[in-house]
Amino acid sequence: MSSPSATLTVWAGSWLAGDSAPDDVIDALHQWAPMHIVGASDAATAQSTGLDWPGVQDGAGPLLLRIVRQGTAPAGAEVRLVLPAPGDVRGLPAGTGFARAALDAGEGVIVGETGHPGTGLVPVIEGPDVLRWTVFPIATVPPAADYTGLGEAEYAMREAIRGAADALLRLSSVQTGRADGDPRRRIAEALDDRAHHRYPDTIPTRALRILDSADQVATILAVAEDDSPTEAPSASSAAASEELLRPLWAAVRSARVAAVSACAGSAHRA
Known part of the structure; x- marks a missing residue:
């Protein structure tokens, strides 16, 4: 697996399809770091996702799964990987905090339905054994980037x-x-x-x-x-x-x- 965002996207998709258990997703994420923490980018996002504010919470696996489940409740919603780089920002919602953070990290996950509000998740190494996930609001989920088949x-x-x-x-x-x-x-x-x-x-x-x-x-x-x-x-x-x-x-x-x-x-x- 190439990145924590790819791991979350693949395993969350398998879990949502009923092919994997929640513990399978969490175990896969822990291959990247023994400790995952999660925090919101702002107070409004913390309130809408049930996260503490300010600060971060441990046990990010169950928290991330809850956020993914909430974000994929509408019909047509999906979990989508983005891998931006300077000069290649396909799939990012322009002008957002999520877009800036994902570009800095070179990766991120979008959860939601195209054309509707959604959620962005960006992982960043916080320390030798800690991976921090930041949750961002996305006012309008953009269409999926036009990648190859x-x-x-x-x-x-x-x-x-x-x-x-x-x-x-x-x-x-x-x-x-x-x-x-x-x-x-x-x-x-x-x-x-x-x-x-x-x-x-x-x-x-x-x-x-x-x-x-x-x-x-x-x-x-x-x-x-x-x-x-x-x-x-x-x-x-x-x-x-x-x-x-x-x-x-x-x-x-x-x-x-x-x-x-x-x-x-x-x-x-x-």
Whole structure:
């Protein structure tokens, strides 16, 4: 699993469909941190969601499930993953506190029905073993972003694996003085760490393949960035590196959202 927001979206969707128990969702979230806390972004949101104000509450798993259940009560409501990045804010409600927080975090979850008030959830690392979820109001849930379908996403990931390998070769061609060895070993270790995050048994096979491929591409790209020269690059080389990696990261985000959306489905399947 690539992020806490993806974990919540996939497992909450499975729970709402009746395929997973609440404890399954909570156990999956705890793979990210032993302690989760939750707080509202403002007093009005705290009142509408039953959270304390001011401050935060422990036991975020049951609280998050309650918020998800409340937000998906209307017909047509859903739990939706967003993975924004600078220059790519697809799916965010413009000009909101949730949009700003999700962009800073690079992830978030939208709960609600398109065109109606909803709720946004953004996780942020609070400490070595603590993940904090902030609950935001969304005045009007925007339409889902126009991401690729599963077939196109799977093809894009096959192409991206080759592109990421090429980027790793090109960006690590300059000696950086790293003392921690072969990038292939670091890629394998990172992928092994991600393998500890479980998916529901009912996840579509194609979606699982896409998510695994996206994890592989993202890990290669992260190592490529880490292996790029430590000395300050020229403006032209920095721009070339950005031009090389940006479309690959965008493909990873699109593939992940497409696959997670297929896993989560409509919250009203239950």
